[in-house]
Amino acid sequence: xxxxxxxxxxxxxxxxxxxxxxxxxxxxxxxxxxxxxxxxxxxxxxxxxxxxxxxxxxxxxxxxxxxxxxxxxxxxxxxxxxxxxxxxxxxxxxxxxxxxxxxxxxxxxxxxxxxxxxxxxxxxxxxxxxxxxxxxxxxxxxxxxxxxxxxxxxxxxxxxxxxxxxxxxxxxxxxxxxxxxxxxxxxxxxxxxxxxxxxxxxxxxxxxxxxxxxxxxxxxxxxxxxxxxxxxxxxxxxxxxxxxxxxxxxxxxxxxxxxxxxxxxxxxxxxxxxxxxxxxxxxxxxxxxxxxxxxxxxxxxxxxxxxxxxxxxxxxxxxxxxxxxxxxxxxxxxxxxxxxxxxxxxxxxxxxxxxxxxxxxxxxxxxxxxxxxxxxxxxxxxxxxxxxxxxxxxxxxxxxxxxxxxxxxxxxxxxxxxxxxxxxxxxxxxxxxxxxxxxxxxxxxxxxxxxxxxxxxxxxxxxxxxxxxxxxxxxxxxxxxxxxxxxxxxxxxxxxxxxxxxxxxxxxxxxxxxxxxxxxxxxxxxxxxxxxxxxxxxxxxxxxxxxxxxxxxxxxxxxxxxxxxxxxxxxxxxxxxxxxxxxxxxxxxxxxxxxxxxxxxxxxxxxxxxxxx
Amino acid sequence: xxxxxxxxxxxxxxxxxxxxxxxxxxxxxxxxxxxxxxxxxxxxxxxxxxxxxxxxxxxxxxxxxxxxxxxxxxxxxxxxxxxx
Numbered sequence: 001x002x003x004x005x006x007x008x009x010x011x012x013x014x015x016x017x018x019x020x021x022x023x024x025x026x027x028x029x030x031x032x033x034x035x036x037x038x039x040x041x042x043x044x045x046x047x048x049x050x051x052x053x054x055x056x057x058x059x060x061x062x063x064x065x066x067x068x069x070x071x072x073x074x075x076x077x078x079x080x081x082x083x084x085x086x087x088x089x090x091x092x093x094x095x096x097x098x099x100x101x102x103x104x105x106x107x108x109x110x111x112x113x114x115x116x117x118x119x120x121x122x123x124x125x126x127x128x129x130x131x132x133x134x135x136x137x138x139x140x141x142x143x144x145x146x147x148x149x150x151x152x153x154x155x156x157x158x159x160x161x162x163x164x165x166x167x168x169x170x171x172x173x174x175x176x177x178x179x180x181x182x183x184x185x186x187x188x189x190x191x192x193x194x195x196x197x198x199x200x201x202x203x204x205x206x207x208x209x210x211x212x213x214x215x216x217x218x219x220x221x222x223x224x225x226x227x228x229x230x231x232x233x234x235x236x237x238x239x240x241x242x243x244x245x246x247x248x249x250x251x252x253x254x255x256x257x258x259x260x261x262x263x264x265x266x267x268x269x270x271x272x273x274x275x276x277x278x279x280x281x282x283x284x285x286x287x288x289x290x291x292x293x294x295x296x297x298x299x300x301x302x303x304x305x306x307x308x309x310x311x312x313x314x315x316x317x318x319x320x321x322x323x324x325x326x327x328x329x330x331x332x333x334x335x336x337x338x339x340x341x342x343x344x345x346x347x348x349x350x351x352x353x354x355x356x357x358x359x360x361x362x363x364x365x366x367x368x369x370x371x372x373x374x375x376x377x378x379x380x381x382x383x384x385x386x387x388x389x390x391x392x393x394x395x396x397x398x399x400x401x402x403x404x405x406x407x408x409x410x411x412x413x414x415x416x417x418x419x420x421x422x423x424x425x426x427x428x429x430x431x432x433x434x435x436x437x438x439x440x441x442x443x444x445x446x447x448x449x450x451x452x453x454x455x456x457x458x459x460x461x462x463x464x465x466x467x468x469x470x471x472x473x474x475x476x477x478x479x480x481x482x483x484x485x486x487x488x489x490x491x492x493x494x495x496x497x498x499x500x501x502x503x504x505x506x507x508x509x510x511x512x513x514x515x516x517x518x519x520x521x522x523x524x525x526x527x528x529x530x531x532x533x534x535x536x537x538x539x540x541x542x543x544x545x546x547x548x549x550x551x552x553x554x555x556x557x558x559x560x561x562x563x564x565x566x567x568x569x570x571x572x573x574x575x576x577x578x579x580x581x582x583x584x585x586x587x588x589x590x591x592x593x594x595x596x597x598x599x600x601x602x603x604x605x606x607x608x609x610x611x612x613x
Numbered sequence: 614x615x616x617x618x619x620x621x622x623x624x625x626x627x628x629x630x631x632x633x634x635x636x637x638x639x640x641x642x643x644x645x646x647x648x649x650x651x652x653x654x655x656x657x658x659x660x661x662x663x664x665x666x667x668x669x670x671x672x673x674x675x676x677x678x679x680x681x682x683x684x685x686x687x688x689x690x691x692x693x694x695x696x697x
């Protein structure tokens with residue numbers, strides 16, 4: 001069948017070494033196998049980034065790819081993906097972001113953008129349909145993301161803009177790329193962009209996307225129903241999870257020492273809405289508008305606005321023992337200005353606070369800062385130290401992999417997998433989340449790894465403290481997420497559009513003119529296996545899927561999950577089942593049979609050559 | 614017999630209550646509780662999507678709305694959770 005909509009068909013490849021660019025056509029076979037977004041980005045990564053390339057090498061690439069739904073009239077069609085060698089985990093990274101950039105890239109005539117090489121001077125890239133310009137960025141270098149946006153939005157109103165902050169320029173391992181108020185948050189893609197002397201990318205397009213059956217598609221899309229289906233998120237945003245996760249006893253507090261935050265009333269969504277909320281915010285074509293824009297009331301950032309996410313409120317709040325919501329908002333803004341991932345920043349500061357309270361670091365390391373749990377001043381000070389790479393901040397800025405080499409005894413307090421810090425869920429309260437963190441394609445990520453709490457709580461099939469069945473469950477959620485990440489829509493609306501583990505292909509069929517019946521889950525599985533193949537080529541195996549000592553040895557002291565722990569023996573039961581249902585060997589490497597069944601045999605040959613088999 | 618009922622947002626905002634104790638008879642189920650709360654607070658209470666837990670366990674993992682309640686049980690109304 002002919003591809004009649006959704007895709008543009010082009011990839012823009014930019015080389016910063018010699019300031020050149022050229023167009024490539026996306027081949028049909030690749031789109032059939034990998035769909036778009038995360039799938040196509042992983043394929044390009046596999047083919048072009050050999051394992052010896054280090055994150056900040058000139059040879060590393062930034063691979064941005066939209067999906068067939070990005071920029072279409074489908075609600076919340078805002079997403080696009082980034083793949084690169086991570087500055088934080090030092091292996092493969094996939095990351096997704098909303099904002100206007102993805103849609104604008106499509107309107108300009110490109111499904112994807114690959115950035116190669118390194119500019120000799122700071123530059124930013126301006127893409128306006130078929131006009132590509134390399135602009136001098138000396139005046140922007142060193143500026144905060146807020147200042148960069150202000151400058152570029154004035155020059156390029158209505159464009160999609162991504163940029164990095166000072167933290168990326170200082171190679172902070174968890175520096176991010178800001179995208180029109182959204183973020184490629186996790187994994188340090190910001191540091192990679194900075195290593196290329198690339199401060200920002202601006203894109204603006206006038207093109208129109210084509211559709212196979214626009215009339216029928218319009219009939220099928222019902223924004224009001226989608227909003228109704230996501231009513232809690234429309235009313236409160238993702239912070240509505242805070243009280244619920246705390247009530248379930250898996251809301252990590254003070255570096256995962258407990259999982260019930262006694263001051264939850266002061267960081268909850270209703271508290272936020274009553275005291276700090278000023279308006280709703282929405283990504284491209286989103287009827288839900290889950291962004292709850294809040295205003296800082298006091299302090300040096302009074303009057304500034306930010307839309308805090310659930311994970312951010314946790315990382316800069318309970319993880320650091322902080323319940324001062326004004327301080328959390330201020331810290332959120334500060335992280336954004338420096339351009340640092342809020343989850344990693346808060347997690348690592350919580351970890352440092354524990355080291356301080358255990359006398360493993362002292363005032364001589366912090367420059368006199370009392371780095372204690374519960375201190376808003378300590379939080380702000382620590383963010384500044386990391387963002388400027390001063391004192392202990394210079395070590396913390398290296399991320400957990402770097403810290404391990406500098407403070408060796410601290411490893412037992414690091415809540416991470418593969419160097420990626422945990423998010424806002426304690427797996428001792430939901431055993432499936434252990435596998436989620438352990439086997440995620442990008443280290444301890446709650447999204448890519450398969451967010452299992454809903455299924456563990458509601459399906460009736462899986463008790464949250466059971467081990468059996470979790471391998472099958474997590475595989476299914478991971479594969480579902482992988483195909484959704486390749487479509488170009490936000491996960492908030494996925495269920496309402498029929499993109500579940502029992503997918504309804506109608507929407508994508510109407511956009512593309514192709515028939516995706518029964519193909520989505522196989523595509524998701526193929527992408528996940530390709531990502532594992534990449535990780536294996538970069539040296540990842542079973543030993544890297546292990547959970548931190550605290551999760552395996554310390555019982556939760558209070559709450560509904562009191563007394564629970566996920567020991568090594570228990571986790572091995574989950575992991576063995578997971579590898580088995582995945583068709584991977586006991587070391588976590590995809591088997592030949594599995595790869596052939598997923599039409600990845602060509603990749604297997606290349607993989608074997610890559611590791612010298 | 615007494616049970617405790619805890620309301621989290623968004624149900625709490627609708628009912629303007631955080632928790633309450635309710636006296637129940639033998640064989641009182643979650644369905645009976647929902648009916649009693651709807652009588653007390655109005656039918657709009659049923660329109661709010663939520664997750665119901667009995668003693669920290671989703672009722673889907675028990676016997677759904679037919680789950681029987683007993684002395685000392687804690688029923689909690691949580692918001693729907695759709696993913697990270």
